[in-house]
Amino acid sequence: METTTEKKQKYGMVIDLDKCNGCGSCAVACAIENNVPPALEKMNKRNGLTWLNISTVSNNEQFPKSESVFVPMFCQQCEKETPCMTVCPQNAVDVDPTTGIVGQVPQRCLGCRYCMTACPYHARYFNWWDPEWTEGMKQQLNPDVAPRMRGVVEKCNFCHGRLHAAKQKAASQGNREIDPADYIPACVESCPNKAITFGDLNDESTLVAQAAKHEHSFRFLSRLGTEPKVYYHSKKQWVRAMAEKSLTRSHQEEFHG
Amino acid sequence: MAKTLTRRDILKFTGGGILGLMFSPLPWKLLDDSSIWTQNWGLTPKLAHGPIAEQFSHCTLCAGGCGIKARTVSGMPYSITGISGHPISYGTVCARGLAGHHMAYHPLRIVHPHMFTGKGSDSAMTAVSLQSALDATAQHIRETRGSIAILDQQPGRAISEIYKEFLSTLPNGIFLSSPSNEDATLLAIQAMVHQQKSSYGFDFENADLILSFGAPLFDYWGTPGRMSALRNAGTPKIIQVDSRYSRTAMQSDEWIAIQPGTEKYLALGVAHLFLTEKLIPVRNLRSAADFAAYGKTVNEFIPEKVSLLTGIDSGRVREIARTLASSQRPIVVSGADPGGGPFDGETEKAIAALNILLGNVGTSGGIVSRFDIPGYKNSSDPIRWSSIPDHSIGVLIVDGADSGYALPWSLVQRKLIPNEGFIVSLAPVLNEISAHADYLIPSPGHLETLQDIPTPTGFPAGTFALSTPLLKKQEGTTDSVDVIRELSVRLNKQLEIPTQEALLKQKSAALFSQKRGSLHIPSDNSILPIRDLSSADDLWTKLTEGAVWIDELLKQTSVKSFTIGLAAVEVPNPKQGTNELPMIAYGWRGATSTAQISPIMSKVFQETELRAVNGTVSVNPTTALQYGLSKEEPADLSTINGTMKVRVKVDPTVRPGVIEASIAPLPNGIETPKHPAGNNILNLCEVTNDGTWRMTTAKFLKV
Numbered sequence: 001m002e003t004t005t006e007k008k009q010k011y012g013m014v015i016d017l018d019k020c021n022g023c024g025s026c027a028v029a030c031a032i033e034n035n036v037p038p039a040l041e042k043m044n045k046r047n048g049l050t051w052l053n054i055s056t057v058s059n060n061e062q063f064p065k066s067e068s069v070f071v072p073m074f075c076q077q078c079e080k081e082t083p084c085m086t087v088c089p090q091n092a093v094d095v096d097p098t099t100g101i102v103g104q105v106p107q108r109c110l111g112c113r114y115c116m117t118a119c120p121y122h123a124r125y126f127n128w129w130d131p132e133w134t135e136g137m138k139q140q141l142n143p144d145v146a147p148r149m150r151g152v153v154e155k156c157n158f159c160h161g162r163l164h165a166a167k168q169k170a171a172s173q174g175n176r177e178i179d180p181a182d183y184i185p186a187c188v189e190s191c192p193n194k195a196i197t198f199g200d201l202n203d204e205s206t207l208v209a210q211a212a213k214h215e216h217s218f219r220f221l222s223r224l225g226t227e228p229k230v231y232y233h234s235k236k237q238w239v240r241a242m243a244e245k246s247l248t249r250s251h252q253e254e255f256h257g
Numbered sequence: 258m259a260k261t262l263t264r265r266d267i268l269k270f271t272g273g274g275i276l277g278l279m280f281s282p283l284p285w286k287l288l289d290d291s292s293i294w295t296q297n298w299g300l301t302p303k304l305a306h307g308p309i310a311e312q313f314s315h316c317t318l319c320a321g322g323c324g325i326k327a328r329t330v331s332g333m334p335y336s337i338t339g340i341s342g343h344p345i346s347y348g349t350v351c352a353r354g355l356a357g358h359h360m361a362y363h364p365l366r367i368v369h370p371h372m373f374t375g376k377g378s379d380s381a382m383t384a385v386s387l388q389s390a391l392d393a394t395a396q397h398i399r400e401t402r403g404s405i406a407i408l409d410q411q412p413g414r415a416i417s418e419i420y421k422e423f424l425s426t427l428p429n430g431i432f433l434s435s436p437s438n439e440d441a442t443l444l445a446i447q448a449m450v451h452q453q454k455s456s457y458g459f460d461f462e463n464a465d466l467i468l469s470f471g472a473p474l475f476d477y478w479g480t481p482g483r484m485s486a487l488r489n490a491g492t493p494k495i496i497q498v499d500s501r502y503s504r505t506a507m508q509s510d511e512w513i514a515i516q517p518g519t520e521k522y523l524a525l526g527v528a529h530l531f532l533t534e535k536l537i538p539v540r541n542l543r544s545a546a547d548f549a550a551y552g553k554t555v556n557e558f559i560p561e562k563v564s565l566l567t568g569i570d571s572g573r574v575r576e577i578a579r580t581l582a583s584s585q586r587p588i589v590v591s592g593a594d595p596g597g598g599p600f601d602g603e604t605e606k607a608i609a610a611l612n613i614l615l616g617n618v619g620t621s622g623g624i625v626s627r628f629d630i631p632g633y634k635n636s637s638d639p640i641r642w643s644s645i646p647d648h649s650i651g652v653l654i655v656d657g658a659d660s661g662y663a664l665p666w667s668l669v670q671r672k673l674i675p676n677e678g679f680i681v682s683l684a685p686v687l688n689e690i691s692a693h694a695d696y697l698i699p700s701p702g703h704l705e706t707l708q709d710i711p712t713p714t715g716f717p718a719g720t721f722a723l724s725t726p727l728l729k730k731q732e733g734t735t736d737s738v739d740v741i742r743e744l745s746v747r748l749n750k751q752l753e754i755p756t757q758e759a760l761l762k763q764k765s766a767a768l769f770s771q772k773r774g775s776l777h778i779p780s781d782n783s784i785l786p787i788r789d790l791s792s793a794d795d796l797w798t799k800l801t802e803g804a805v806w807i808d809e810l811l812k813q814t815s816v817k818s819f820t821i822g823l824a825a826v827e828v829p830n831p832k833q834g835t836n837e838l839p840m841i842a843y844g845w846r847g848a849t850s851t852a853q854i855s856p857i858m859s860k861v862f863q864e865t866e867l868r869a870v871n872g873t874v875s876v877n878p879t880t881a882l883q884y885g886l887s888k889e890e891p892a893d894l895s896t897i898n899g900t901m902k903v904r905v906k907v908d909p910t911v912r913p914g915v916i917e918a919s920i921a922p923l924p925n926g927i928e929t930p931k932h933p934a935g936n937n938i939l940n941l942c943e944v945t946n947d948g949t950w951r952m953t954t955a956k957f958l959k960v
Contacts (some may be wrong), residue, residue, distance in 0.1 A: 023351070023481075023504070027867070032335075038856035043859070054865055058909055058910065060909065061605050064502075066909040106296050107297070134360060140333060140358055142304075142335050149298070150301070164545065226648050
């Protein structure tokens with residue numbers, strides 16, 4: 001019999017692709033918040049560490065009818081049969097039942113990269129090299145997030161440092177629940193176009209829950225049945241249609257080979 | 258009989274041992290422990306401990322002056338975000354600003370005066386004393402036969418006035434302003450009006466239509482937060498005339514793709530329709546003193562001719578003119594591209610003149626004049642690169658502030674006296690211009706010293722804010738105001754130059770004495786009228802705590818009298834049968850090859866391809882096919898300035914027959930000796946006599 005009365009949340013996001021202008025603020029804010037290091041000279045888009053990656057996807061029409069959108073892609077926080085969790089031999093991936101957030105425990109990860117293979121969204125990154133910051137930048141690391149060394153897989157965790165800080169604040173005030181205003185991931189906070197809505201998908205009164213149910217909202221590869229908690233939104237039909245294609249076979253990639 | 262040990266026994270023992278080991282916990286425990294150890298060993302960075310706090314300040318990385326909130330641990334900033342409710346930046350900071358606290362520890366940060374000797378691969382940097390750097394500068398100022406210029410890329414600050422005062426004591430002093438050119442339309446209108454000069458801004462919030470000629474409105478133009486707020490509000494409607502499928506073209510309500518370099522013909526064609534179809538009130542036409550000459554200029558630009566020149570359907574040209582004329586409060590704006598630079602003067606005039614014909618200068622929802630900021634001298638017309646004769650500058654002092662817009666070294670070089678031109682850079686980091694200097698006297702870096710923030714481009718009211726230091730000033734750096742004071746002493750000039758803090762306190766006191774406008778207080782997101790403050794010290798304290806002052810809006814009076822000053826516009830004959838293509842340069846404000854960016858910006862340039870790195874050119878698939886270009890493959894690109902190996906990106910959003918060249922930081926986000934400025938595609942751009950480099954003729958040599 002369940003004895004706890006703790007409310008179960010399901011944190012999720014809705015990203016309005018029509019508002020995203022690919023400015024990159026979310027990617028930079030994410031890296032700073034989570035102590036993701038800058039690239040070494042030998043790093044590139046194949047071996048870089050981008051918890052939040054932004055792809056450009058084209059409608060494959062010819063000029064001047066050609067259009068493109070920017071698609072921020074990161075851990076989609078799969079709710080069911082979470083592929084990375086089911087394959088991890090080290091229990092380094094877990095899904096928090098109270099928040100729905102898929103977490104990654106670097107101290108348990110042995111770097112086998114099964115989870116990277118299993119992830120349908122290519123949203124996990126292997127840390128090939130030890131991080132390098134200049135001496136001064138080391139003093140500027142976020143004190144709430146432990147830096148990872150080489151040999152482990154990393155990914156978005158909806159800024160767990162901010163969630164913990166919000167929980168601490170709530171506890172210090174004698175509250176069981178956090179104030180939603182205290183828990184906003186860095187990408188959401190930094191987006192100049194307010195393209196990302198974040199919150200509890202279980203709470204029907206939240207903007208994110210309402211936006212997720214909008215007819216123009218969709219999830220990538222929903223046919224896999226993993227129930228991702230990151231939704232996308234676009235009025236453009238061709239954008240919604242690409243959601244069921246594999247990202248590596250998107251229009252853009254097909255075009256460029 | 259003793260049993261002998263055979264090879265078979267050894268194999269059996271080894272095999273059994275391995276099998277047994279596999280069933281024991283030892284290898285798994287070792288694996289587990291090693292994975293834990295690798296995340297906890299001695300080289301793992303140690304995180305700072307101490308009290309967490311919030312501090313407010315303003316960003317100085319470009320002229321946008323966004324409000325910033327820093328989270329600090331033991332006083333050291335580790336995260337920067339916008340300030341909610343900030344009246345200038347609307348809670349937003351750009352990607353470069355988010356990582357602004359890294360700039361103090363940039364790998365190319367310079368914290369001691371240096372002397373540069375030699376050229377190219379023989380060049381060397383030697384640390385020198387501040388005294389010897391100042392002595393050498395003063396000596397060159399005394400002995401030069403050319404002019405002495407100070408290049409200020411963020412004019413309008415208190416230090417700008419000190420520069421002007423210092424230069425006024427020299428026989429050939431030039432205050433050279435090389436700002437962003439985002440305000441090109443406003444400056445063109447300022448030059449056209451007959452009445453007393455005034456500062457102008459765009460009243461976008463009350464407009465119902467913006468016709469933008471290539472202004473990167475949704476890519477960090479002005480203050481990025483203001484434009485984002487307008488976009489989210491859904492008004493005004495924005496029509497973007499752009500030769501590229503830029504981010505603004507993508508986000509605007511309508512994109513009109515135009516042949517590069519033909520923007521002025523569209524502007525003249527629209528003006529032609531205004532006049533011939535009587536789309537605008539007659540009184541607006543009479544406002545221009547040289548209306549007859551202007552009418553003659555636009556006369557030949559009938560829609561069919563404009564269509565041929567611009568590639569825009571003639572019916573669409575008519576539609577644009579009618580849409581503009583039927584709008585209640587339209588604004589026509591042009592602007593420089595951060596990488597491609599400004600339009601030529603003729604184009605700026607042709608575009609700005611549309612505002613005059615629409616009668617929106619000095620009207621709400623149009624181009625509005627604003628009060629001068631108390632304490633600041635009303636600046637005279639800025640001197641731009643185009644006004645300076647080639648090979649005329651003997652000594653050039655380059656202020657450390659950055660406009661966020663590219664500045665080709667070749668443009669600077671052609672203004673210097675060959676083999677004599679002496680450059681002193683006050684930049685806090687090594688960048689493309691400072692790397693060519695003779696001496697570098699580094700100023701304190703971003704967020705290391707007290708600075709004032711000028712009113713952002715296009716803002717309808719004057720503003721004043723301070724960038725309060727969040728970081729300790731590095732020893733060996735010198736405030737620009739102190740450099741000028743020391744130089745004036747060495748040159749025996751009788752100037753009383755205060756310290757930076759005293760200078761800014763004077764400005765704050767002048768603001769208080771006027772009792773005009775109000776303060777935004779960031780800590781509680783409140784507005785406080787200046788008249789409610791008890792003293793000038795009270796205002797100063799609040800400003801140093803991150804408050805921003807906003808002036809009252811000036812009551813507008815429609816401006817009726819102008820001289821457009823646009824002579825006959827020639828249409829060049831197109832070149833036939835060559836394999837040359839127009840190359841248009843483009844960039845991203847604050848992240849061109851001229852400025853430095855935080856290494857963490859690799860998330861945008863290197864580890865993703867969200868923004869193309871320098872040396873990348875994009876072409877349409879049909880162009881690629883025609884010239885035998887393959888995606889991601891290198892090709893040799895040649896212009897009048899030389900040949901460079903470029904990486905080709907095939908992109909269907911690029912106009913066929915056009916090359917788009919990315920002016921961006923060099924690979925890995927940092928300019929290092931391994932990636933010298935010679936590989937910079939900006940150097941391939943042809944700088945014309947009027948100081949523009951927006952379009953260059955280029956051809957692919959071989960693939």
